Amino acid sequence: xxxxxxxxxxxxxxxxxxxxxxCEQNLNHDAMYWYRQDPGQGLRLIYYxxxxxxxxxxxxxxxxxxxxxxxxxFPLTVTSAQKNPTAFYLCASNSxxxxxxxxxxxxxTRLTVL
Amino acid sequence: RKEVEQDPGPFNVPEGATVAFNCTYSNSASQSFFxxxxxxxxxxxxxxxxxxxxxxxxxxxAQLNRASQYISLLIRDSKLSDSATYLCVVNIEKSSSNTGxxxxxxxxxxxxxx
Numbered sequence: 001x002x003x004x005x006x007x008x009x010x011x012x013x014x015x016x017x018x019x020x021x022x023c024e025q026n027l028n029h030d031a032m033y034w035y036r037q038d039p040g041q042g043l044r045l046i047y048y049x050x051x052x053x054x055x056x057x058x059x060x061x062x063x064x065x066x067x068x069x070x071x072x073x074f075p076l077t078v079t080s081a082q083k084n085p086t087a088f089y090l091c092a093s094n095s096x097x098x099x100x101x102x103x104x105x106x107x108x109t110r111l112t113v114l
Numbered sequence: 115r116k117e118v119e120q121d122p123g124p125f126n127v128p129e130g131a132t133v134a135f136n137c138t139y140s141n142s143a144s145q146s147f148f149x150x151x152x153x154x155x156x157x158x159x160x161x162x163x164x165x166x167x168x169x170x171x172x173x174x175x176a177q178l179n180r181a182s183q184y185i186s187l188l189i190r191d192s193k194l195s196d197s198a199t200y201l202c203v204v205n206i207e208k209s210s211s212n213t214g215x216x217x218x219x220x221x222x223x224x225x226x227x228x
Contacts, residue, residue: 042118094214
C-alpha cells in the first residue's frame with residue numbers, strides 16, 4: 001500500500017532535549033511538508049521541500065530543522081530552541097508542485113514536552 | 115486578520131439535517147480552494163476541491179464566490195458519520211510558481227446527533 005508513515009505516534013520529551021520526528025512516503029512524490037497543529041487552530045507550515053537536497057522555511061520555522069537527503073524521507077528535528085513544542089505534527093506530500101492537486105497526510109506525531 | 119477564516123462552531127445538528135459552512139479568505143489572488151475533513155485526533159483528508167462553477171459530490175456541494183472571497187460547503191441529509199472538523203484550505207500561488215503550499219483555516223466542527 002502506498003502512503004505516508006510517521007513515527008512515533010506519541011513522543012514525550014524533557015525540556016532542553018532535541019527530538020527527531022520521522023516521515024517516510026512511498027508515493028514517489030517530489031514535494032513534502034511539515035505542519036504543526038495546536039488545539040482549535042489550523043495547520044501552520046513549518047518547512048517544505050520541493051525536491052531532494054532542497055528545502056525552504058515555512059511560516060513558523062524557528063526552533064525546527066529538516067533534511068531531505070532522500071526523496072522518500074523528510075525528518076523534522078524539534079530543537080531545544082523551540083519554546084512551545086507541545087503540538088500535533090503532521091507530514092504531507094504531493095506529486096507536483098505546479099498543479100492543483102491533493103496533499104496526502106501521514107497519521108501525525110503527538111509531541112508532549114514534560 | 116487571518117488569511118482564511120472559519121466559524122469554529124460547533125454546529126450541532128440532528129441526523130437528516132442540511133448544514134452549511136462558510137469560509138472567507140483575504141487574498142484576492144488565491145488560485146485554488148479545497149475542503150478537507152479531519153476526524154478527532156486524525157490527519158486531514160481531502161473531501162473535495164472547489165471549482166469556480168461550483169461542484170457536487172453526493173450529499174456535498176461546494177461553491178466559490180470570488181467577488182466576495184468566500185467558499186461554502188453544504189451537507190445534505192447529515193449522517194452520524196459526518197461528525198468531524200471541516201477545514202477550508204486555500205492555495206494563493208499561480209501555477210507557474212506553485213510550491214504546493216496551502217493555507218488552512220482553523221476548521222469548523224460538526225456534530226451530528228441521532
